[in-house]
Amino acid sequence: MSAVTSSPASYALVPEQDGLLRLDLLGDWTLAAGPPASAAVLDEVRAQPAECLRLSGAGVKQWDSALPAFLLQCHEFCRRNGMQFEALDLPDGAGRLLALATEVEGHQRPEVPAGTLLQALDPRAGLRRLTDALQDNLAFIGDVTLAFGRYLLGRANTRREDLLNFIYQAGPSAFGIITLTSFLVGMILAYLGAAQLAQFGAQIYVADLVTVGMLREMGALMVAVVMAGRTGAAYAAQLGTMQTREEIDAIVTLGISPVEFLVLPRMLALVLVMPLLVVYANVIGILGGALVAAGMNVSLIQFLQQMQQVLAFDHLGVGLLKSVFFGLLIALAGCRAGMRCGRSSAAVGQAATAAVVTSIVYLIVADATFNILFQELGI
Amino acid sequence: MSPRETHIEVRDLTMAYGSRVIQRDLSFDVHRGDVFIIMGGSGCGKSTLLKHMIGLFPPAAGDILFEGVSFQQADDEARFRMRRSWGITYQTGGLFSAMTLAQNVGLPLQQYTDLSPAEIEDVVAYKLALVGLGGYQDYYPSEISGGMQKRAGLARAIALDPEILFFDEPSAGLDPISSQLLDELILQMQESLGATVVIVTHELASIFAIANNSVFLDAETRTMIDYGDPRILREHSAQEKVRRFLCRGAPEPAGTRV
Numbered sequence: 001m002s003a004v005t006s007s008p009a010s011y012a013l014v015p016e017q018d019g020l021l022r023l024d025l026l027g028d029w030t031l032a033a034g035p036p037a038s039a040a041v042l043d044e045v046r047a048q049p050a051e052c053l054r055l056s057g058a059g060v061k062q063w064d065s066a067l068p069a070f071l072l073q074c075h076e077f078c079r080r081n082g083m084q085f086e087a088l089d090l091p092d093g094a095g096r097l098l099a100l101a102t103e104v105e106g107h108q109r110p111e112v113p114a115g116t117l118l119q120a121l122d123p124r125a126g127l128r129r130l131t132d133a134l135q136d137n138l139a140f141i142g143d144v145t146l147a148f149g150r151y152l153l154g155r156a157n158t159r160r161e162d163l164l165n166f167i168y169q170a171g172p173s174a175f176g177i178i179t180l181t182s183f184l185v186g187m188i189l190a191y192l193g194a195a196q197l198a199q200f201g202a203q204i205y206v207a208d209l210v211t212v213g214m215l216r217e218m219g220a221l222m223v224a225v226v227m228a229g230r231t232g233a234a235y236a237a238q239l240g241t242m243q244t245r246e247e248i249d250a251i252v253t254l255g256i257s258p259v260e261f262l263v264l265p266r267m268l269a270l271v272l273v274m275p276l277l278v279v280y281a282n283v284i285g286i287l288g289g290a291l292v293a294a295g296m297n298v299s300l301i302q303f304l305q306q307m308q309q310v311l312a313f314d315h316l317g318v319g320l321l322k323s324v325f326f327g328l329l330i331a332l333a334g335c336r337a338g339m340r341c342g343r344s345s346a347a348v349g350q351a352a353t354a355a356v357v358t359s360i361v362y363l364i365v366a367d368a369t370f371n372i373l374f375q376e377l378g379i
Numbered sequence: 380m381s382p383r384e385t386h387i388e389v390r391d392l393t394m395a396y397g398s399r400v401i402q403r404d405l406s407f408d409v410h411r412g413d414v415f416i417i418m419g420g421s422g423c424g425k426s427t428l429l430k431h432m433i434g435l436f437p438p439a440a441g442d443i444l445f446e447g448v449s450f451q452q453a454d455d456e457a458r459f460r461m462r463r464s465w466g467i468t469y470q471t472g473g474l475f476s477a478m479t480l481a482q483n484v485g486l487p488l489q490q491y492t493d494l495s496p497a498e499i500e501d502v503v504a505y506k507l508a509l510v511g512l513g514g515y516q517d518y519y520p521s522e523i524s525g526g527m528q529k530r531a532g533l534a535r536a537i538a539l540d541p542e543i544l545f546f547d548e549p550s551a552g553l554d555p556i557s558s559q560l561l562d563e564l565i566l567q568m569q570e571s572l573g574a575t576v577v578i579v580t581h582e583l584a585s586i587f588a589i590a591n592n593s594v595f596l597d598a599e600t601r602t603m604i605d606y607g608d609p610r611i612l613r614e615h616s617a618q619e620k621v622r623r624f625l626c627r628g629a630p631e632p633a634g635t636r637v
Contacts, residue, residue: 031488031492031494031502031539031540032492034493034494034495034498035498037495037497037498037500037501038497038501039497040497064540065502065505065506065537065538065540066498066502068505069501069502069504069505069506070501072501072504072505072508073501073504073505076504093570093571096567096570096571097509097567097571100509100564100567100571101505101508101509101513102508103511104508104511104513105513106508106513106514107512107513107514107515108514109514109515109517109518342521343521344476344477344519344520344521345476345477346476346477347476
């Protein structure tokens with residue numbers, strides 16, 4: 001690297017009389033030269049009981065941070081073991097840096113009682129975490145309900161522009177992806193049905209399958225899954241970032257309820273937009289199904305005629321009811337994850353993940369519940 | 380090595396975001412061993428200038444040379460070598476929140492040296508002790524105060540014994556005692572490492588305590604209006620704006636300004 005001949009860092013440990021131990025440092029003590037790690041040297045020192053450790057830097061040629069880093073470890077070692085520490089003939093500057101580094105006494109981290117494995121497996125602790133989460137969830141739903149009540153009375157601090165903005169973000173800007181996914185889901189339903197129905201020569205019933213399948217089930221579920229990933233995660237990340245940047249603190253101290261100001265417009269937007277998106281997704285999905293059916297010798301006219309026979313308000317109503325609930329659940333999961341976010345950038349990522357995972361679990365549980373309920377009610 | 384050797388050379392630099400020009404025609408030299416201050420009112424482009432100097436933003440026109448070599452025109456390997464010789468602290472610390480202080484300070488060492496984990500541990504302990512954070516290795520940035528985060532950021536910046544230290548508003552958000560201690564620390568680092576220090580600040584106390592060279596950026600004319608030792612500029616600057624800035628708006632008595 002340089003014209004100066006380099007000699008690797010080395011040391012010599014020389015015991016002298018009167019409990020004095022001399023440690024001579026020799027050669028280049030630079031990060032590039034790879035200095036000896038202090039732990040190994042200090043183990044040797046420990047093996048030779050002495051009252052005083054006297055370092056001599058007279059043999060040091062080039063040096064950088066490696067030298068004071070080593071000196072500091074020696075200094076700390078002597079302090080811990082009640083030995084005297086002397087450093088002689090240090091290069092100019094190294095002594096000053098050592099003095100600076102030892103000016104403030106090292107901080108001792110207070111002992112935190114470490115949890116044992118048994119404690120971690122304690123079912124009571126798990127149960128307590130679960131009930132805490134449940135309680136927190138209920139409290140959040142309660143806050144939102146109260147805020148919604150105030151909104152209905154026209155007394156909530158919810159800005160109209162915010163609401164419109166969130167409706168735009170959740171609705172029209174999601175058209176592209178909703179179009180793609182629901183068209184493909186309609187096609188998948190048709191392929192799935194056609195293969196089975198063709199065995200009975202009943203391809204025409206593809207129209208029934210696609211229509212009922214989209215209206216009752218797939219339309220709402222697909223839109224909900226897309227919105228959970230797209231909008232629910234965005235809500236969590238937005239609110240989480242506001243939390244880390246102390247924006248939510250500012251809202252609270254301005255005397256504004258963050259639930260009214262931040263959560264309510266997001267929830268309302270999603271609940272309003274979801275049924276509309278589902279109607280749109282249904283139309284596109286049935287079109288996709290019709291396209292596949294046309295490839296199986298079911299003409300568009302036949303398809304529409306067959307569809308007309310099964311098209312009932314019940315099916316559409318079931319899908320729309322689901323979509324409203326799904327919107328509510330996605331917004332709830334996303335906003336709660338954001339509002340309860342920690343204050344670091346890592347926590348924002350965790351909040352977004354939590355929002356998507358929670359909302360998808362919510363969606364599937366809710367969908368199953370709805371289907372059981374409607375089966376029993378005969379709708 | 381003469382003390383007035385030019386270390387960083389800014390030549391006819393124009394900085395712009397798209398078509399919006401922030402500052403134009405900036406030309407000045409930073410000499411080796413200088414404590415150089417970039418000052419000016421809020422929003423004049425101080426931090427933007429710093430980000431240009433450390434190569435985060437490309438200049439709209441002009442160039443910045445380090446020991447006569449342009450960072451913009453250098454190849455990847457040369458850029459790597461230049462970056463290795465810089466230490467940078469960011470306005471809000473810029474510590475990685477998912478890593479402990481020891482991992483934060485150890486990262487550049489891991490990246491740029493062949494040291495073993497035990498050796499890195501020694502160097503990390505020393506760098507943290509230098510900034511008064513000895514023993515805080517296992518803390519996460521969120522567990523320590525803002526002033527401590529700033530000092531931990533400094534520990535990371537000096538991990539590789541940089542030749543140039545860049546500071547973006549080092550004392551913003553610190554109490555007067557802490558910011559004075561930080562000033563002393565910067566001076567001591569500068570002396571013992573022989574580093575060149577470039578600081579963005581508008582803290583007058585810091586400016587007069589540590590600087591020996593400076594440039595004043597003006598937000599209205601969008602260019603530098605003076606350049607030199609701030610203690611001399613305070614008395615003898617040809618620009619009234621600079622003299623007023625450095626005398627904290629005096630001579631008007633306090634309270635008359637709206």
